[in-house]
Amino acid sequence: MQRRRFIQALGGAAALLKSSSALASSNERDNTPDLMAAYVEAVRQGRALLVLVVPDDGADFMARGKLLGGWLVHGKPERLAPLVFTELACATVAEIHALVPHADVGAKPVAVLIETTAVPAVVKVVVPEPVPEEAWRLDNKDARQLATSYRDAEYVSTLTDSELREELSTQLRWREDEQRLPLSVEALSKAVYTMLGPDEATSMRRVEQLRARDPATAALAAQWVQSQRIDRLMAAEDLRDKLHLRAVDNRIAGSSWARDNGCGISVVGQPSDSLFLCGMGHVPTLSATFLYFFHRS
Amino acid sequence: MWTPLLLAFLAADAPPAIVVVDAEARAEGWVLEISGVVLEDALPVDVDVDEGERVHVLGPGAVDEVLSPHAGEVWEVQGAQGELVLWLVNEDVHADVVKVNGTKDAVTALAEEVGAEVVWEHETAWLAREDILFDLPWVTSGVALDVDAVVLVDANVVPPSRRSGSSRAPQLRVAVQTQALSTLKSPAVRMPLASSPTPVSVENSGPAKLQNQQALSHEPRVEQQGPKVTARMPGGELGTSAFGHPLHPPLYVGLVRCSGELITLDASGRFRVGQSCTPDDPACGGSDRQWSLTSEGRVLLLEGDAVTDRMTIDPETRRCVNQ
Numbered sequence: 001m002q003r004r005r006f007i008q009a010l011g012g013a014a015a016l017l018k019s020s021s022a023l024a025s026s027n028e029r030d031n032t033p034d035l036m037a038a039y040v041e042a043v044r045q046g047r048a049l050l051v052l053v054v055p056d057d058g059a060d061f062m063a064r065g066k067l068l069g070g071w072l073v074h075g076k077p078e079r080l081a082p083l084v085f086t087e088l089a090c091a092t093v094a095e096i097h098a099l100v101p102h103a104d105v106g107a108k109p110v111a112v113l114i115e116t117t118a119v120p121a122v123v124k125v126v127v128p129e130p131v132p133e134e135a136w137r138l139d140n141k142d143a144r145q146l147a148t149s150y151r152d153a154e155y156v157s158t159l160t161d162s163e164l165r166e167e168l169s170t171q172l173r174w175r176e177d178e179q180r181l182p183l184s185v186e187a188l189s190k191a192v193y194t195m196l197g198p199d200e201a202t203s204m205r206r207v208e209q210l211r212a213r214d215p216a217t218a219a220l221a222a223q224w225v226q227s228q229r230i231d232r233l234m235a236a237e238d239l240r241d242k243l244h245l246r247a248v249d250n251r252i253a254g255s256s257w258a259r260d261n262g263c264g265i266s267v268v269g270q271p272s273d274s275l276f277l278c279g280m281g282h283v284p285t286l287s288a289t290f291l292y293f294f295h296r297s
Numbered sequence: 298m299w300t301p302l303l304l305a306f307l308a309a310d311a312p313p314a315i316v317v318v319d320a321e322a323r324a325e326g327w328v329l330e331i332s333g334v335v336l337e338d339a340l341p342v343d344v345d346v347d348e349g350e351r352v353h354v355l356g357p358g359a360v361d362e363v364l365s366p367h368a369g370e371v372w373e374v375q376g377a378q379g380e381l382v383l384w385l386v387n388e389d390v391h392a393d394v395v396k397v398n399g400t401k402d403a404v405t406a407l408a409e410e411v412g413a414e415v416v417w418e419h420e421t422a423w424l425a426r427e428d429i430l431f432d433l434p435w436v437t438s439g440v441a442l443d444v445d446a447v448v449l450v451d452a453n454v455v456p457p458s459r460r461s462g463s464s465r466a467p468q469l470r471v472a473v474q475t476q477a478l479s480t481l482k483s484p485a486v487r488m489p490l491a492s493s494p495t496p497v498s499v500e501n502s503g504p505a506k507l508q509n510q511q512a513l514s515h516e517p518r519v520e521q522q523g524p525k526v527t528a529r530m531p532g533g534e535l536g537t538s539a540f541g542h543p544l545h546p547p548l549y550v551g552l553v554r555c556s557g558e559l560i561t562l563d564a565s566g567r568f569r570v571g572q573s574c575t576p577d578d579p580a581c582g583g584s585d586r587q588w589s590l591t592s593e594g595r596v597l598l599l600e601g602d603a604v605t606d607r608m609t610i611d612p613e614t615r616r617c618v619n620q
Binding site for chain 1: 563
């Protein structure tokens with residue numbers, strides 16, 4: 001007992017070394033980065049976090065925004081249905097790294113799925129199948145037809161040779177982009193669908209995760225998972241509509257929605273005078289509504 | 298001349314370990330054996346950590362579990378199954394307050410022997426005195442040994458006189474004592490014993506070992522993964538901590554400001570302090586800094602294997618509470 005009392009008498013000195021009360025309280029929500037906040041929201045909603053990657057190079061903003069916009073707005077209901085299990089956010093690779101530094105997402109991912117059921121989070125990179133070049137490149141015959149149509153246009157006579165070559169090159173690129181976009185959208189759509197786990201067991205696990213937060217949507221999701229043919233299609237359409245209400249009619253964290261009507265771009269939620277004129281031109285339906293990242297640059 | 302004093306001072310950094318058997322476990326026959334002596338009373342046992350002393354937890358069916366506790370640990374044998382629960386002194390349980398069940402004579406004798414103040418709340422007595430938990434093992438009075446149970450008090454529970462604020466109630470003078478957290482190696486963990494069909498030796502040597510020990514259990518309640526974030530609940534159900542917060546690590550991911558410091562708890566299970574810290578900045582600790590959620594709902598900050606801080610965070614408000 002004496003030994004014990006002696007140790008106790010000196011124990012007070014150690015008591016002053018450190019105290020957990022050095023950490024006090026404060027609400028930090030206001031400073032929370034968008035992606036961190038999106039993760040927190042995903043946890044609260046019982047969903048995984050699907051990060052749509054914003055390219056580091058501003059030159060790629062438009063192409064990526066149109067790819068992602070085309071997929072979300074025009075994707076097939078069956079392909080979009082499993083997005084009911086995800087919270088969407090847009091972020092750069094650096095922002096993803098700040099949230100999940102243990103994960104190697106590669107240099108140029110298109111989308112990254114971050115599960116929210118455990119820490120450390122399971123992270124999966126969405127890798128769309130590359131679209132074969134021959135599927136979207138204009139062959140010589142098509143290129144010649146395009147050039148011929150320009151030769152007949154009235155304003156061509158006012159262009160110098162170099163201007164004409166540049167105009168043709170631009171038109172050629174637009175045409176090829178127009179052919180490539182739906183193929184890229186389909187590849188992305190398929191990759192995300194596969195990543196989210198189209199098998200029934202995985203999907204039902206996600207349904208259960210969602211059920212505690214949103215039982216009505218979880219019931220619809222379960223119906224989609226467990227039904228077949230027309231019933232499944234109808235459930236998928238309902239889920240697609242719910243996705244549009246959540247993620248197309250509203251802003252996705254880290255981006256804005258924008259519309260290109262051929263004579264300019266308007267950013268949703270911005271004042272009407274923020275119309276960015278970018279020239280006249282034909283805009284395919286698929287890329288008319290797109291995710292706008294330029295506010296980041 | 299200075300050497301004995303220096304040794305004594307160093308010894309002060311290592312508080313003893315305590316083992317106690319709760320009333321239900323005692324009723325089922327669970328007892329402790331230390332140095333060959335079987336102790337059947339309700340008082341805790343003091344384990345000399347410096348001497349590498351071990352405690353045998355003996356139970357029905359010839360169960361014999363050997364414990365080698367670390368300094369500052371309080372092991373409680375709980376319930377009919379003799380489940381072992383590890384607490385940390387002053388972090389999880391009070392060292393300065395205990396509840397005691399028993400006859401008035403036994404409780405009074407116990408309080409007198411250890412010089413504690415007593416507050417009665419219905420049939421339960423609260424005994425308070427600095428480090429009373431460490432002195433209870435050394436009680437010798439025959440009457441005092443007759444108490445029915447010594448109940449550990451959650452470190453966040455305020456004793457009755459503080460709760461009521463009544464001027465009529467005797468005031469407990471509880472000296473709040475903290476200790477160097479770097480000496481504490483492991484978060485609270487539960488290990489059912491009775492499921493072990495044969496005697497198993499339990500050597501507690503930190504978080505990694507604890508994970509292996511849990512593998513012995515047929516019904517682990519909480520997975521412990523050392524510095525990884527730990528509290529995973531089966532079936533996706535969210536349990537609730539002692540503070541009423543959900544035991545679901547992803548809910549704790551995000552920013553918290555505690556005492557002016559901005560702390561990021563990321564989804565990798567790492568933490569960093571300060572707004573300018575990036576995940577790979579070695580000056581910010583890099584991947585060595587990890588956070589973990591205990592089964593009691595506290596967030597531990599770890600550097601390597603050492604716990605550097607503990608926080609109770611309300612995941613809704615992202616505030617530190619009960620600090």
